[in-house]
Amino acid sequence: MRSDVDKRLGAWGEALTANWLYIHGYAVLDHHVCYREGEIDLIAQEGETLAVVEVKLRTGDFAAGSEAVTKRKQERVRKALGRYLSEHPEFDQFYIRYDVCQITAPQGMETERPAVDYFENAFY
Numbered sequence: 001m002r003s004d005v006d007k008r009l010g011a012w013g014e015a016l017t018a019n020w021l022y023i024h025g026y027a028v029l030d031h032h033v034c035y036r037e038g039e040i041d042l043i044a045q046e047g048e049t050l051a052v053v054e055v056k057l058r059t060g061d062f063a064a065g066s067e068a069v070t071k072r073k074q075e076r077v078r079k080a081l082g083r084y085l086s087e088h089p090e091f092d093q094f095y096i097r098y099d100v101c102q103i104t105a106p107q108g109m110e111t112e113r114p115a116v117d118y119f120e121n122a123f124y
Helices: 006-024 071-087
Strands: 026-035 038-046 049-058 095-104 113-122
Touching: 006 026, 006 038, 006 049, 006 095, 006 113, 026 071, 038 071, 049 071, 071 095
Parallel strands: 049 095
Antiparallel strands: 026 038, 038 049, 095 113
């Protein structure tokens, strides 16, 4: 189970990513979508593309956040998206893209300028 500090840090990372998406012309449609099958951090629209965004925040020098999106995690995100799309038929004709946003914040939420690396089509 995640601690309150981890939850706050995760929410902060998702908010940073949502802001980055907005600045880069995306419309953020939903965040922290949770189903029994899995969870999706952010869902954003860019034209006729639905970007399913996994946010990974790192405070240390260990493995890159993008490396933490394992095959198992990818499958859970895909299953959660299937459920989401069944509830939102308005997105049936959209191109689906799986992206990863990696945030590096050595001082956690106290980091003045967290590094944001955004990877489109990070997995399929």
